[in-house]
């Protein structure tokens with residue numbers, strides 16, 4: 362297996378310290394498995410069912426915390442429209458990032474990696490810290506200073522070494538990249554293997570829907586780890602004939618920081634983001650923006666931005682219905698409600714709960730005690 366330089370067609374060995382090309386170009390993975398329904402391992406509960414579609418050699422060596430196939434529930438939106446919601450907040454560390462971390466840490470373990478660096482504003486860090494702990498791999502996480510205290514606590518609890526960086530999210534990423542020179546950078550956005558884990562979202566959803574797919578799938582759009590993963594997964598299913606059509610993909614951003622909605626609609630770029638409850642998707646410079654816009658365009662979807670009021674109202678509605686999720690997840694459902702209004706009533710619409718409410722008590726406190 363090799364890495365492919367995006368835009369340069371250069372080919373690189375999958376070395377432990379390789380996460381960007383020689384020309385600073387992004388890397389993709391040269392791996393396009395043919396999805397075979399008969400190869401699904403029915404005795405496995407979660408994403409390891411699809412082992413033959415994962416870029417891993419040794420199933421015995423995989424790093425697993427007992428992931429499950431996350432349930433899909435029907436949610437009636439405030440306007441009475443029903444959508445399907447895949448409950449990925451139920452993963453071991455409380456967010457879907459475990460899909461990516463499970464596969465990336467397993468991949469790095471196969472390469473013999475003993476130490477990883479990561480940067481994250483929360484959930485990706487918690488996932489990498491948990492799976493690294495399980496694999497006995499040392500882990501250092503660079504964080505922006507304003508990261509949710511409960512998320513920092515979770516990473517510390519897993520034994521990760523925490524480095525808080527003053528300044529913007531970009532400053533944190535830069536510090537991590539500097540530290541990662543020569544080491545293994547387990548980045549959820551740079552390392553293309555992370556998306557090989559998040560693509561299992563598409564496999565599970567299609568299998569749960571008996572190889573049908575939703576007409577529209579509404580996903581959060583920050584760095585695109587779920588959006589691009591789902592796109593890769595559905596493409597593999599389509600090319601191998603396991604499904605007959607591609608869902609239209611929609612990306613939800615927060616109006617406080619929505620570079621993709623702006624680029625998609627040919628509006629001027631943002632100079633900086635504002636504070637938001639939806640911390641998980643407030644990414645000013647998503648490095649895979651071009652790929653994300655392509656995924657949305659190729660499936661005839663679009664981007665939508667929701668404001669703080671919509672996020673707050675949707676979060677309250679979700680807890681009233683018993684779902685305790687992160688405000689970032691409420692933003693995605695608020696976006697799904699906006700998009701649903703533009704789609705035919707006969708369309709099957711699906712979305713996702715990305716993170717558990719227990720992760721962002723500080724943001725939830727702000728909503729409740731305002």
Ligand SMILES: *Cc1c(COP(=O)(O)O)cnc(C)c1O
Nearest residue numbers: 484581583584585586641715716
């Ligand atoms: C990471 C994350 C997102 C957004 O994912 P991106 O990969 O940045 O697009 C959404 N919700 C939660 C809870 C997250 O942790």
